[in-house]
Amino acid sequence: MNTPLLDVRNVTMRFGGIVANRNVSFSVERGGVTALIGPNGAGKTTMFNCITGFYRASEGQILLDGPNGPQDIGTLITKPITGGSHLVTRAGIARTFQNIRLFKEMSVVENLLVAQHLVTANNLVSGVLRTPAFRRAEREAVDRAYHWLGEMNLTDDANRLAGELPYGRQRRLEIARAMCTGPKLICLDEPAAGLNPSETRELSEVIQRLCKEHGQTVLVIEHDMGLVMRISDHVVVLDHGEVISDGTPEHVGNDPAVIAAYLGVSEEEVEK
Numbered sequence: 233m234n235t236p237l238l239d240v241r242n243v244t245m246r247f248g249g250i251v252a253n254r255n256v257s258f259s260v261e262r263g264g265v266t267a268l269i270g271p272n273g274a275g276k277t278t279m280f281n282c283i284t285g286f287y288r289a290s291e292g293q294i295l296l297d298g299p300n301g302p303q304d305i306g307t308l309i310t311k312p313i314t315g316g317s318h319l320v321t322r323a324g325i326a327r328t329f330q331n332i333r334l335f336k337e338m339s340v341v342e343n344l345l346v347a348q349h350l351v352t353a354n355n356l357v358s359g360v361l362r363t364p365a366f367r368r369a370e371r372e373a374v375d376r377a378y379h380w381l382g383e384m385n386l387t388d389d390a391n392r393l394a395g396e397l398p399y400g401r402q403r404r405l406e407i408a409r410a411m412c413t414g415p416k417l418i419c420l421d422e423p424a425a426g427l428n429p430s431e432t433r434e435l436s437e438v439i440q441r442l443c444k445e446h447g448q449t450v451l452v453i454e455h456d457m458g459l460v461m462r463i464s465d466h467v468v469v470l471d472h473g474e475v476i477s478d479g480t481p482e483h484v485g486n487d488p489a490v491i492a493a494y495l496g497v498s499e500e501e502v503e504k
């Protein structure tokens with residue numbers, strides 16, 4: 233059997249006395265969409281922040297499988313809470329945010345070029361001297377930017393200010409920006425929040441295309457159950473910081489524990 237791309241093992245995250253994640257284990261298989269769902273306050277964002285290097289988990293391991301074998305995200309994070317997210321990006325994880333974080337005063341294509349500085353192998357000297365390697369890297373960055381603009385149906389917006397785009401396009405620009413870093417895993421934090429039904433439909437097509445045509449692995453937090461059921465291969469359900477269900481969309485959709493968690497009643501009441 234293939235090893236998973238991401239393996240979360242017994243992760244606990246505490247904030248003082250609050251346990252936001254307790255002994256969480258799940259895996260993310262390559263080339264598919266895994267959704268992390270759960271009621272408000274279930275611990276989804278905290279888990280995302282541990283995976284993407286914003287937090288260092290209090291206990292447990294998060295392993296990203298790369299060409300040189302599994303790498304522990306925890307060891308990449310040099311300082312708890314603040315340090316290490318750039319190292320996690322370099323290791324192959326990119327993310328988008330619940331609240332869109334673009335450079336709104338820059339053009340769409342400039343947003344994509346800025347994102348690539350971390351992954352293009354340049355330094356100050358090669359930039360000042362404009363060496364052939366620097367110019368080649370610059371050309372490749374522009375090509376990559378236009379490639380992902382095309383994939384996200386944004387080519388016509390390349391020279392508009394990012395802040396002027398309608399909300400649905402800004403969301404797709406965030407995904408394009410993440411994809412420009414060539415991630416092994418892209419993490420989308422509530423990508424459908426604030427979108428209208430037609431924007432949500434376009435978003436789900438884009439995410440499915442990422443997997444089917446580019447073999448991209450996607451981890452998504454989402455409250456829109458219609459979208460989750462449509463695009464996911466695998467769903468992990470958190471409640472009060474713990475995994476209460478894990479399986480196919482059909483499996484979790486019919487799981488009394490999940491229905492009870494969403495309705496705020498006991499599992500026995502659901503089964504009656």
Ligand SMILES: Nc1ncnc2c1ncn2[C@@H]1O[C@H](COP(=O)(O)OP(=O)(O)OP(=O)(O)O)[C@@H](O)[C@H]1O
Pocket residue numbers: 247250251252270271272273274275276277278279
């Ligand atoms: N930085 C923090 N300091 C203290 N407590 C926190 C912090 N971040 C999250 N928590 C707590 O951890 C628990 C889980 O929060 P989290 O934001 O991860 O849930 P969530 O499932 O993402 O919720 P939502 O769907 O509302 O975004 C909550 O009780 C929250 O108050």
